[in-house]
Structure formats: structure tokens, C-alpha cells
Amino acid sequence: MRLDDETVLVTGGASGIGRATAARCADLGAHVVVTDVDESGGTETVDRIAGVDARKGGADAGRGGADAGEEGSAEFRPLDVTDREAFESVVDDVAAERGLDALVNNAGVGHLPAPVEGIDDAARERVLDVNVRGVWNGCAAALPVMKAQGSGAIVNVASLAGVVGSPHLGAYSLSKGAVVNFTRTVAAEAGGHGVRANAVCPGFVEGGLGAQFFETFDDPEAAKRQMVADYALERLGTVEEVADAVCYLASDAASFVTGEALMVDGGYSMQ
Ligand code: NAD
Secondary structure (H helix, E strand, O other), X not given: OOOOOOEEEEOOOOOHHHHHHHHHHHHOOOEEEEEEOOHHHHHHHHHHXXXXXXXXXXXXXXHHHHOOOOXXXXXXXXXXXXXXXXXXXXXXXHHHHHOOOEEEEOOOXXXXXXXXXXXXXXXXXXXXXXXXXXXXXXXXXXXXXXXXXXXXXXXXXXXXXXXXXXXXXXXXXXXXXXXXXXXXXXXXHHHHHOEEEEEEEEOOEOOHHHHHHHHHOOOHHHHHHHHHHOOXXXXXXXXXXXXXXXXXXXXXXXXXXXXXXXXXXXOHHHO
């Protein structure tokens, strides 16, 4: 699995899964365009990748040091995924400069756990704006470029919550269910042009969006123990484990995989 000399655009790359994905793509040889509304976090992601580059071959070279081939590079561009014109502009600029081999629609937001009737309209619309319209905007911006190239891979970061019933995550599960099926539609529409589209459905991972989740329970430790018991692997995942799955789908290692919703959930959904 390599991404040598490929250009990969990652949304929401300032933290969590997006930051880990950007780092892993660079490990695998890609030039990564890190985008986010959080400029300081996005710049830090790029700086960290540059730091790994500088230590290339040394003891601190990280996981990339174990792979054959050269490590890649990264740059930051500010982008709010809910802004369709801005998304098109960033994609068009990147494509004109170096082509666009892969787009990772990762940016996402959640909401505080609440029953369906307890989620206010503003919170629901915010989740749909970022998680659904953001993914739509990314696909709509990238597809003309990738179709014209005759190649490209789109990876949408959905969620376990988009596939199984997820009490108290109503707006979030609505948004992620939409992403899973929209991904299949994009795959069906674009496959004839050599463009693949897949989704990754992570279970709960340590860090990132879910960091505050357990704090909303009276007994956070008990809530975490109860959740972990539902995973066949009896633990939560890591952002790096999700990043590996994203990179697989973005790379030619997955050249005959499209329209897939890859569960990265420690076996939660198969039980
Ligand atoms: P995170 O909060 O660490 O990262 C999300 C990033 O998206 C942040 O850097 C944030 O600034 C950015 N973002 C938010 N709104 C944006 C916008 N409008 N435009 C551009 N960027 C924006 O969260 P994470 O856990 O790394 O989540 C990444 C993705 O993974 C999300 O789509 C999330 O739904 C999904 N996911 C996370 C988990 C988990 O357990 N953490 C599980 C399943 C799916």
C-alpha cells in the first residue's frame, strides 16, 4: 500500500482521525493538502508531518520509516466544508497545480447525546450542514476533476452510527446514514470514469470527536466499560487504526473496491 507522488486532500485535518490520516498518507508518500476551519490545528498537523520528514531514516521516523519508499509532504489550506464555492475553489486550485488523486471527506461534528425529541433544530441543522452537505460539497467539487482525469478515489468518513441504531445520537446517525448511502450513489455514478468512492465506518475511537462523550454520563467510567463490552475486541479503536483503513481505500491497493462501507469497529456491528 503506497501513495507515492499522489495528491490527497483531507478535510478536518486539524485533529483526531483527519490529522492521523494526513500523517499516514504522508508516511505512504503522498503530498497531503490538509484543510480545516481550525487554522492553528491544521498548521500543527503540517508541522508534525514536516518534523517526521526531517527525521526521516532516524530512530524517530515513526511508522513511515517501516515502509519502503520516500515519505511525502503536506501543506495547509483553510476550508469550511459547508461552503460549496470555497470547496470548489480549493479543489480546482489543487487540481490545476498537481492533480487530485484522492479526497478524504473527514470533517464532521457531533452533538450532545439526547433523545430525538430532545435535540434542538439548530443543533440538528449544524450536524447535517457539516456531515452531509460538507460531504456533498466535496464530492461535487472533486467529481468533475477526477472524471476528467479518468481516475481518483473518494473516501467519506461515516460512522458505525450510520449503520446501526444509535440511541441518543439521532442527528448524528441521520447524517452518517446519509453519507453511507450517498457514497454508494457516487460510486455508481462515477465508476465508469475510473473514479472510486468508499466510506469508512469507525466505531468509537479514543480521542477526537468523542472525547467529551463519556463526561455526559453520571458515571463516565461505568459508561465506558459498558461500551467496551459491546466490542468483540473488547477495546475502543485508535485514530491511527481508522487512518490505515482510509489510506487503504484511497490507494491502488483497493483498486477493485468501490461503493463499500468498511466497518472499522472492533467487531461491534457483526454481533
Ligand atoms: P475531531 O473533532 O477531532 O476532528 C474533526 C475536525 O473537523 C476538526 O479538526 C474540526 O475543526 C473539523 N471541522 C468541523 N467542522 C468543520 C467544517 N465546517 N469545515 C471544515 N472542518 C471542520 O473529530 P474526529 O473524531 O477526528 O472525527 C473525524 C470524523 O470521524 C468525523 O466525520 C466523525 O464523525 C467521524 N467519526 C469519529 C468517531 C470517533 O469516535 N471519534 C467515530 C466514528 C466516526
